[in-house]
Amino acid sequence: MSKKILEVHKPFLSTSNVYGTLLSIISDDERIRPWIYSNFIQIRYVIDWDVYFFDNHDFLIDICPYLNKSTLDRSLITQWATFKDFIIHAIDNDFYVWCHLDRFHIPGHAEYLKQSNFHETLIYGYDINENTVYFSDNMADGAYKNSTCSFENIEASNKEVYMERNFISRVILLKKNNKTDNYTINREYIIDGLQRLLFSKRSFDLINNEVLCIYGLDVYHHLSSRITNRKEDLPELDIRVFNLLWEHKKLMVMRLEYLNQISCLVNAQDLIEESKALDVKSYITRNMALKYNVKPNKDSLESINRELISIRNREQILLERILARI
Structure with missing residues (x-):
């Protein structure tokens, strides 16, 4: 061949x-x-x-x-x-x-x-x-x-x-692997993941159990702190984290739509709409970070920081509402 x-x-x-x-x-x-x-x-x-x-x-x-x-x-x-x-x-x-x-x-x-x-x-x-x-x-x-x-x-x-x-x-x-039996949704695992995300709880790690990490919504506080404390240096932003946060929101929309479809989430349309809004907001913030790296200035950095805090606060409320209905 x-x-x-x-x-x-x-x-x-x-x-x-x-x-x-x-x-x-x-x-x-x-x-x-x-x-x-x-x-x-x-x-x-x-x-x-x-x-x-x-x-x-x-x-x-x-x-x-x-x-x-x-x-x-x-x-x-x-x-x-x-x-x-x-x-x-x-x-x-x-x-x-x-x-x-x-x-x-x-x-x-x-x-x-x-x-x-x-x-x-x-x-x-x-x-x-x-x-x-x-x-x-x-x-x-x-x-x-x-x-x-x-x-x-x-x-x-x-x-x-x-x-x-x-x-x-x-x-x-x-x-x-085309022979795998269909995997069914793991509701308990989803709830555990949402709780760990919401309360910034440490996850179990059997491979790197001694590696120091920050978890869940506390990641936003950490990222915000790094941005705030480096204003004078006008550092180039690591786009990967902004892309990750956007992909995290994009996937949450898909997850909620699926859970709604299989009746695993009660009265989910308002949750889906809020999740979509956070998806858009995260995408815009990612693009703001891209523009900042091309033309750095303090005002843009402060705007990015405000958006991150806003996303974090709205996500906290959304997660609480999801957990109340799932």
């Missing part, structure tokens, strides 16, 4: 490579909705990493019932003559290849030919005649996109990735 491209779709969450990878593979499957809506509720700021995430970020792919996952030590792929041969073998057997590659060698990244940076990359196809590898990643503008490069680029980017840390050196094979 000279060409094979596995199916990928535009993910509805993509702030993190993990969400983009997971959902680009399975988001066409309507069966995933109950699982998606039962998760992706709590948010956290990981102090040790200075990054904002959905909860259980580290093992969402591990626990997803619609994906089969196999993890390989990178040394095992030396059984193939080249990384190219390994990719072809995996794709031919309907496995997506998800692994860290060095962006220095891959066109389309801001680091291309400038600096080394290992980052998770999803490889989903190849074309031998065109000397092309198909992959997805957060590209130079931060957006999760489908792109291509040559086999030479991919070979070079793989050769650089040999580190002692397992999560970087491993290679993960992903395959859609």
